[in-house]
Amino acid sequence: MMPTKKNLIEHLRKEIFRMQGFSVAGKSGGINFGLQKIEDSFPNSVFPTGAIHEFLCMANEDHAASAGFISGLLKTLSAKGSPMIWVSTNRNLFPPALKSFGIEPDRIIFIDVNKETDVLWATEEALKCNGLAAVIAEISDLSFTQSRRLQLAVEQSKVTGFILRRNEERMTASPCAARWKVSPLPTAAEDELPGLGFPTWSVELLKVKNGKPGKWTVQWFADNFKILSTQPVVETINFSKAV
Amino acid sequence: MTIWFRYLLANRMTLRKPELKDKSFVFKSTVANRVVVSACNNNAQKQGIFIGMPLADAMAILPDLEVFQEIPKQNERLLKALGKWCIRYTPIVAVDLPCGLIFDISGCTHLWGGEAGYYKEIINRLRNLGYDVRGAIADTIGAARAVAHYGNISPIVKSKKQHEALLPLPPAALQLENITLQKLNKLGLNTINSFISMPRSVLRRRFGENMLQQIARALGDEEEHIKPIQVPQPYEQRLPSIEPIRTATGIEIAIKNLLELLCKQLSNDGMGLRAASLNCYRVDGKIISVNIGTNMPNSNPSHLFKLFELKIASIAPALGIELFIMEATKVEELNPVQEILWQKEGGLDEMCLAELLDRLAGKLGNSVIHRYLPQARYWPERSIKAVNSFSEKLEIGWMNDRPRPVQLLNKPEAIEVTAPIPDYPPMLFRYKEQTHKIKKADGPERIEREWWLDEGQHRDYYTVEDESGKRYWLFRSGHYNGEKPSGWFIHGFFA
Numbered sequence: 001m002m003p004t005k006k007n008l009i010e011h012l013r014k015e016i017f018r019m020q021g022f023s024v025a026g027k028s029g030g031i032n033f034g035l036q037k038i039e040d041s042f043p044n045s046v047f048p049t050g051a052i053h054e055f056l057c058m059a060n061e062d063h064a065a066s067a068g069f070i071s072g073l074l075k076t077l078s079a080k081g082s083p084m085i086w087v088s089t090n091r092n093l094f095p096p097a098l099k100s101f102g103i104e105p106d107r108i109i110f111i112d113v114n115k116e117t118d119v120l121w122a123t124e125e126a127l128k129c130n131g132l133a134a135v136i137a138e139i140s141d142l143s144f145t146q147s148r149r150l151q152l153a154v155e156q157s158k159v160t161g162f163i164l165r166r167n168e169e170r171m172t173a174s175p176c177a178a179r180w181k182v183s184p185l186p187t188a189a190e191d192e193l194p195g196l197g198f199p200t201w202s203v204e205l206l207k208v209k210n211g212k213p214g215k216w217t218v219q220w221f222a223d224n225f226k227i228l229s230t231q232p233v234v235e236t237i238n239f240s241k242a243v
Numbered sequence: 244m245t246i247w248f249r250y251l252l253a254n255r256m257t258l259r260k261p262e263l264k265d266k267s268f269v270f271k272s273t274v275a276n277r278v279v280v281s282a283c284n285n286n287a288q289k290q291g292i293f294i295g296m297p298l299a300d301a302m303a304i305l306p307d308l309e310v311f312q313e314i315p316k317q318n319e320r321l322l323k324a325l326g327k328w329c330i331r332y333t334p335i336v337a338v339d340l341p342c343g344l345i346f347d348i349s350g351c352t353h354l355w356g357g358e359a360g361y362y363k364e365i366i367n368r369l370r371n372l373g374y375d376v377r378g379a380i381a382d383t384i385g386a387a388r389a390v391a392h393y394g395n396i397s398p399i400v401k402s403k404k405q406h407e408a409l410l411p412l413p414p415a416a417l418q419l420e421n422i423t424l425q426k427l428n429k430l431g432l433n434t435i436n437s438f439i440s441m442p443r444s445v446l447r448r449r450f451g452e453n454m455l456q457q458i459a460r461a462l463g464d465e466e467e468h469i470k471p472i473q474v475p476q477p478y479e480q481r482l483p484s485i486e487p488i489r490t491a492t493g494i495e496i497a498i499k500n501l502l503e504l505l506c507k508q509l510s511n512d513g514m515g516l517r518a519a520s521l522n523c524y525r526v527d528g529k530i531i532s533v534n535i536g537t538n539m540p541n542s543n544p545s546h547l548f549k550l551f552e553l554k555i556a557s558i559a560p561a562l563g564i565e566l567f568i569m570e571a572t573k574v575e576e577l578n579p580v581q582e583i584l585w586q587k588e589g590g591l592d593e594m595c596l597a598e599l600l601d602r603l604a605g606k607l608g609n610s611v612i613h614r615y616l617p618q619a620r621y622w623p624e625r626s627i628k629a630v631n632s633f634s635e636k637l638e639i640g641w642m643n644d645r646p647r648p649v650q651l652l653n654k655p656e657a658i659e660v661t662a663p664i665p666d667y668p669p670m671l672f673r674y675k676e677q678t679h680k681i682k683k684a685d686g687p688e689r690i691e692r693e694w695w696l697d698e699g700q701h702r703d704y705y706t707v708e709d710e711s712g713k714r715y716w717l718f719r720s721g722h723y724n725g726e727k728p729s730g731w732f733i734h735g736f737f738a
Contacts, residue, residue: 060736061713064649068738071649083596094651094735095615095627099641101738105627106637110613111603122603122611129599184738186682186712195685196646196708199738220738 017043017210033076034225035218038203042178043210049077050158051177052151054142056165056206060092063164065201066182067093069218070136070162071101072225077160078103078133085126087111087119088138102223107133120146127153127161135159140166147174179207185217200228244346244362244380245387246369248325251318251342253284254374256311268309271298281313285375318342325369326472332365337469343391345384345469358399381405384469385461389416406462410436417457423450478514478571480504487526487563491555494523494564498551501569502544515540515577521551523558524566531558535605538633539597540575546598550605600633617641621690623651623734645688646706648716648735655732658717662731665723668705672717674733679709687719706737714738 031049033039039047055070057063078084086093086108095105111122116139123137127150142165154161163176181204187197199220205213215231248254252270257263267287269280278298287308292301302308318341326336326344335347348361355361358380369376379390379398386405390398393416400408409416412435414427426449432438438446439458447455459465480501488494498521509516517540523531535550558564604612615627619639662669668684686705692698700721708714714737720730 060650061715064714064736064738067649071738092650092652092736094623094648096617096641096643097647097649097651097738099643100647105641106614106616108614109600109633110615111607111611112613113607113611118607122607125599125602129595131595184712184714186710187708187714189683194683196683196706196714199714200712201738 014044031076033073035227037227037230038205038214038216038218041205041208041212041214043208048177048209049160050154052147052154052161052163052175054147054163054165054174054176054179056179056181058166062181062183063092063166065184065199066164066180067098068101068199068220069180069182069201069203070164071098071103072220073162074098074134074136075102075223078107080133081107082131082133084108084133084136085111086136087113087122087126089113089116089119091138101220116140120150123161123163124149124153127159128157130157130159132157132159134162136162136164138164138166142174144173144175147176151175175209176207177209178205178211180204181206244348244365244378245339245384245391246344246346246365246376246378247388247391248322248342248344249375249377250282250284250288251321251374252282252313253287255321257284258373263309266309267292267305267307268311269298269301270311270313272313272315282318323472325374327474329365330472330474332361335469335471337471339384339388339469343388345387347469347471348380362399381408383461383463384467385417385457386463388418389461392416406439409461410434410439414438417454417461419450419454419457423454426450478505478508478516478574480508480569482567482569484565484567487560487565489560489563494555494558494560495552497564497567498555498569499544499548501567502547502551505569505571506542506544506547509542509571509574510577513577514571514574515542516547516571516573517541517575518573519547519569519571521554522568522570523560523564524568525560525564526562529561531564533557534572535601536573536609537597537601538604539594540577541594541597541601542577543594543598546594546601549598550601553602553606597633620693622693623647623690625693646685646716646737648714649738650736651716652734655718655734658731658733660717660731662719662729664725666703668707669717669731672707672715672731672733674715679713679715681707682710683708704734 031047033047035047039045042048055066057066074084084107091110091112095108098105113119113122119137119139123135126132126135142163150161182201185200185202187200189195189197201218202215203218204215207213217228219226219228253268256268265286267290268284269287269292270282271278272281280292280294280296280298280301282294283292287305290305292304298310319338322338322340322342322344326338329336329344329346333346333348333351337345339345352358352361355364362378362380366376366378377391379387379394379400381387381390381400382402382405386400386409389412390396390400390408393412394408396408413433414435415424417435427438443455456465460467482497482501484497488497501521516537518534518536520532520534525531533551533554535547535554537550541547600612613629614633616630616635616637617639618626618628620626656674658672658674660669660672666687668686669681671678671680684705684707687703689701689703691701702718702720704716704718706714707717715733716735716737717731717733720732723729
C-alpha cells in the first residue's frame with residue numbers, strides 16, 4: 001500500500017508543479033544552463049523559465065555581478081537568436097562587456113525611461129510579448145501586486161523575466177519563482193599567475209518556490225558556469241520559504 | 244484642350260531665382276557631342292537665340308548670356324507636377340512632351356460658365372503662377388495643339404470647325420517631321436490650306452504615311468490616345484457622426500470603424516501604415532489631432548487601435564465631435580517576406596515585437612528605445628553607437644579581447660588613491676567613503692584620447708580587485724607627474 005500512496009503523492013505534486021508553470025525534467029521545457037547543482041534546488045530539478053526571477057543588488061558591485069550572472073543565463077536563453085529587452089531608469093550597463101558572457105549585445109533592446117511606473121508598465125508589456133528570450137528590468141521597489149501582475153504576464157507568454165532590485169530594505173513577499181543574491185568573490189588566479197582570475201560570484205538562492213534554497217560559489221570559465229563549491233543551506237531561510 | 248508652356252524651364256528658373264527676370268539665359272545640353280541650347284527664356288529668344296542652336300553661337304550673339312546645365316527629364320517632372328495641380332479642372336490630364344499638357348474637358352466647362360470662362364480661368368491662373376502659356380480648345384488634340392502653338396485667331400475652336408481653323412496655319416502646326424517640313428517649304432506649301440485638299444495617294448507617295456496620320460488626327464478622322472496622369476489616392480477615411488460624440492467609448496468605436504476601413508484600403512494595395520493622424524472636428528469649430536507612428540509598416544487594425552487607445556485620453560470632446568478623419572500620413576509597401584531581424588530558427592513572432600515597440604514608443608516616446616552597435620574605437624564612451632533601426636547589421640564584430648566592465652559610470656568619478664610611483668596600480672583607494680584595499684590588479688591598458696575630436700589626457704586603465712573580491716575599473720588621467728598628484732578616477736564595475 002505504502003509505495004502506491006507515495007507514488008500518488010509524487011504524481012500529484014508533479015501535477016501541481018505543472019499547473020504552477022514549472023516544467024518537468026526530461027521534457028523539452030528543461031533547458032540546461034550548466035548549473036546542475038543549482039538547478040537541483042528547483043522543483044523537478046529544472047531551472048524555471050517562463051517565470052520571474054528576482055535579484056537583490058544594493059551596491060553597484062552586486063549589480064554588476066548580478067548582471068554578469070544573468071548574462072550567463074541569457075546566453076542559453078537567447079541561443080535561438082531571439083532578442084532581449086532591458087528596461088531601466090538610469091542604466092549604467094555597458095553593452096560590450098556582455099559579449100564576454102556569450103551574448104550578442106546588439107540583440108538587446110534597451111528601454112530607458114524616466115519614471116519607475118513606466119518601468120513597470122514597459123516590463124509588463126514586454127513580458128506579454130512571446131518570442132522574446134528574456135526581459136530584464138531594473139526596479140527599486142516592487143509591491144506584491146505589481147510582481148503578481150508580472151508573474152501573470154509571463155504565465156501566458158512563457159518569457160523569462162529577471163528583475164534587478166536596488167532596494168533591499170523594503171523587501172516584501174513576492175510570487176516570484178526565485179529570489180537570488182549574487183555578489184562578487186575574490187578570484188582565484190590560475191597557476192599563481194599575477195592579476196585577476198575568472199569572474200567568481202557567490203550565488204545565493206534566498207527563496208525558491210517549492211524548492212530548496214542554497215548558496216554556491218560559481219565561476220564564469222570558458223564561456224560556461226562552473227560551480228566551485230556548495231555551502232550548507234542556512235537555517236533561517238525556512239521562514240521565507242513559507243511566504 | 245491643350246496648354247503650351249512656351250518657356251517652361253526658363254519660367255521655372257525665374258520663379259526660383261527672381262533676379263534672373265530681366266536677364267537672358269539658356270539651358271544647355273549635349274546632343275551628339277555638340278553643346279546646344281535646349282531651352283531659353285523670352286529675352287534670349289528676342290535676341291535671336293533659338294532652341295537647337297549651338298551654345299557657342301548663342302554666346303557669340305550675347306556675351307553676357309547666363310547658361311545653366313539642363314537636368315534630364317526635368318521638364319517631364321515639372322509637367323507632371325503641373326498636371327497634378329490641374330486635376331482641379333478636369334479628371335483627365337495628360338503630359339504632352341516636350342512642354343505641353345492635354346486636358347480632356349468634356350463635361351467640365353459648365354462649372355466655370357462655359358468654355359470661354361473655363362479657358363480664361365486656367366490660362367490666367369497659370370500666368371499668375373509665372374508661366375508663359377498659350378492654350379486652345381478644340382474637338383481634337385491635334386487641332387488644339389496646332390492652334391495653341393500657331394493660332395492667331397480665337398483660341399476656342401467651335402465644335403466640328405477644326406478644319407477651318409487649321410487652314411491658315413503653317414504645316415509645322417501638324418507635328419510633322421523635320422524632313423517633311425523642309426520638303427513642303429521647298430515646294431512653297433506654306434499653309435495647311437495649300438496641301439490639305441490634295442489626294443491622299445499623292446501625299447502618301449511624297450511625304451509618307453506619318454503626315455496622313457497627323458492630318459487625320461487633327462481633323463478627327465482618327466483617334467489619338469493620351470495617357471492620363473495617375474493621381475495618387477490619399478489613404479483617408481471619414482466618419483461623420485449624426486449626433487456629436489462626447490464619450491470615450493464613442494471615440495473608441497469611431498477609431499475602430501475608421502481603422503477597419505483604412506486597413507482594408509491599405510491591405511488591398513499591399514501597403515502598410517507607418518504614421519497616421521486622426522483629426523477630430525469638434526462642434527465648436529476646433530480640430531483636435533492625434534498622431535501615431537509604427538516601426539514597421541502595419542495594417543493590423545487591432546494593433547493600430549492599441550496605439551490610438553493610448554492617445555484617447557488626450558482627445559477632449561467638449562461639446563462633442565461631429566466628424567472624424569483618419570489619414571495615413573506615411574505608408575510603405577508591406578513586404579510579405581519581412582527582413583529577418585535576429586531570428587535564426589523559429590520562435591520569434593516578429594510582428595509581435597514590432598507591435599510591442601510601437602506601443603512603447605507610443606506611450607513613452609521614441610527616444611526611450613535604444614539599441615547599440617559596436618564602433619571601431621577604443622575610447623570607452625565612444626566604443627558603441629546607438630542606432631534606431633532594428634534591422635541594421637553589425638559592421639564590425641563585438642570585441643572582447645580587452646576587459647570591459649559590465650557597469651560603466653556615465654562620468655568617471657574622482658577617487659583618492661595611494662599608489663606606488665610611477666606606473667603601478669594603486670594599493671588602496673577611497674570611493675564613496677569606503678576604503679578598498681587592492682589585492683590583485685591587471686594593467687595598465689593605455690587608451691589614447693581621440694585628439695581629433697577632443698582635447699585632454701590619455702587614460703591608463705587598471706582592472707583591480709579588492710580584498711572582498713569586488714572588481715573595479717580605475718584609471719589615471721595622464722602621465723605620472725612628480726610635481727602634483729595624478730588624477731585617479733573610477734569608471735566601472737566588473738562582474
